[in-house]
Amino acid sequence: EIAGVETFEEPWTVLAHKKPQPGWIPYNPRTMRPAPLPDGTDHVKIMSWNVNGLRALLKLNGLCTLELAKRENFDILCLQETKMQDKDVEEIKKRLTEGYDDSFWTCSVSKLGYSGTAIISRTKPISVSYGLGIEDHDSEGRLVTVEFDKFYILCAYVPNSGEGLKRLSYRVEQWDPSLSSYMKELEKSKPVILTGDLNCAHEEIDIYNPAGNKRSAGFTIEERESFQKNFLSRGFVDTFRSHHPDTVAYTYWGYRHGGRKTNKGWRLDYFLVSESIADKVHDSYILPDVVGSDHCPIGLVLKL
Amino acid sequence: EIAGVETFEEPWTVLAHKKPQPGWIPYNPRTMRPAPLPDGTDHVKIMSWNVNGLRALLKLNGLCTLELAKRENFDILCLQETKMQDKDVEEIKKRLTEGYDDSFWTCSVSKLGYSGTAIISRTKPISVSYGLGIEDHDSEGRLVTVEFDKFYILCAYVPNSGEGLKRLSYRVEQWDPSLSSYMKELEKSKPVILTGDLNCAHEEIDIYNPAGNKRSAGFTIEERESFQKNFLSRGFVDTFRSHHPDTVAYTYWGYRHGGRKTNKGWRLDYFLVSESIADKVHDSYILPDVVGSDHCPIGLVLKL
C-alpha cells in the first residue's frame, strides 16, 4: 500500500455486490495488472485520480505523486477534486516530482477550495486549454485538455448531481451534452481520451447496491442514460469494461460507512477513448490498493 | 504535565517580559503553589479554565476534568469558551468525574459553537442563574452565577474586543459596567467571587510586550481603565496580584507565534473577590503546566 494508514485484508477481492450475476468476478489488482509489453513497444501510461483535496493528501503523504510516480512510473497523471486555489498552485508546482515538470491546473473561481483538476505530464504537450469554452460551465475548474501528438487527453471532474438531485438537470441537460460535443469537435482533428471522475456508475455491475441507489446521485437512470447517450453511443469506449467485461471493480468507496473495508463501492472513474484508438489500449485497470482519498487511481496503457 | 503532547523546559520560569522592572520575578508553579493549610481548616478550592473548546480537550485528553480533579482536587471548576451547544450538554454531563455531579452550563444561542461557560461543583449550590438578566448581553452564554452559603461565584467569559477593536465600545461601555453593577447588586446579600477570562491584561507586568500591544484587544487603555474603574475601584480585589505583587505570570499564550514555549503571554484570567473576603484568600495561583488550551487554569484557595 501507498500512504496506507490502515491496512485491511485485500477487500477488493471480496465480491461485495448485492446480487452478483453468474460469471461476475471480483477484481484483484495483484493478478489483473497490465501484462508487460514486448520490449521496445512504444506506449504511454496514463493515470487518473480523484484525490479529494490535494493538500490533505500531500500532508498525509509527503508527495503522493512522488510515491505513485516511483511505483507506477506513469507518463501523465490526471487529478480531480484537487480543491486547490489559484494562489496556491505555484507552491504545489514546486513540489512536483522530478521528471514531471509540466503541469496544468484549473481551480474553481466561483467556490474556493471546491472541485479543481490538473494534468501533470512528463513531456511537454502541444497545447493546453481549460474548460469547455462555455462561460457558464467553466467557473468551477472541472476540465483540463492537453493536446499531444497522437491524441487529446481530457481530465474531467463531472458535476455531482448533489443531495436531493438538486443539480441533476444541469448535469444531464447541460454539462454532459456540452462535454460530449466538445469531445466530438476535438475528435475531428485527432483521437480523444477522456479520463476522470465522471460521477456515474454506468451499470448494475458498477455499484455495490444498485437497487438501493436508484435515486442516489451517480446512479440515477437519468445519469446512466446520459452516460450511454452522450459518451458510449457517440463512439467513446469504456476501456475498463471492454477489457474486463465481467469484472466487479470499484474506484470509489464512501467514507461515511467505511465502505472501503468491505468493498462496498462504485465505479465512477473512467478512461473513455475514441473508437479509432480502442484497439491501441493495452490495458485499462484500477489500483484499489492506493489509499489517501475516497477514490483510488485508475490506469491506462496505450500503445502508440 | 497533564495532557501534555509536547514538553518544554519549564518556560514559566523564563522572565520573557520585554522590559522587566527591577524586583519583578518569574512565576514558578513548583515553588509558588499554595502552602498547605493547617489541618482541619475549613476552606474551598476553586479552579477556572478557559478551555478553548471543551470537545477538543476531551478528545485530546479523555476527560481532562478527571485528570485535573485527581491532581488538584478542586471543589468548584469554572470553564470558559466551552464552545458547546445546548444539545450536547447532556452528553458531556454524563462524562463528568464522579464526585462532581452538579454542573451548570450556558451556551451561545446566537452563534453556535461560540463562547459558552460552565460551573462544575462538588456540592449542590443554593441557586443558579445564567447571564446578567439583560436580554442584550445574554445570548452568548458568557456568564453563570452560582450561590453558595458564604458567597456567590460568577464564571465569566468577557467579550473579546476583536480584530480592529470592533467590539471595544460594546465591551467597555456596555458589558463591563453591566457586569460590575450586577456584582454590586449581588454583593448586597453576600460576598462575590468573579472568575474567568476577563480578556484584559491589567498592567504592564501582566503582558509580555506591553509597548507592542497598546492597540491590541485585551491591552487597550480603554479596557485597562474599564477594568480598574468597574472592578478594582468598586472594591473587587485582584487576588493573584495582591498575593504576588511582583510576580510576572501569564495565563494565556497565543497559538499563533508559539508563545507558550517562550513564555510570551498575557494574564487574562482572574479571581476577583469582594473586599470583605479578601483576607480569607489563602492563595491565588496559576497552573501553567496544564496544557490542552491556549489558556492555563488558575486556582483560588479560600478559607471559610
Add this chain to the structure above:
DNA sequence: CCTTTCACG
C-alpha cells in the same frame, strides 16, 4: 466520515 472555507480568537 472527511476536507475544504469561514468566523473568531
Add this chain to the structure above:
DNA sequence: CGTGCAAGG
C-alpha cells in the same frame, strides 16, 4: 495556529 461551523461529497 487551532477550534468549531457549514457546505459539499
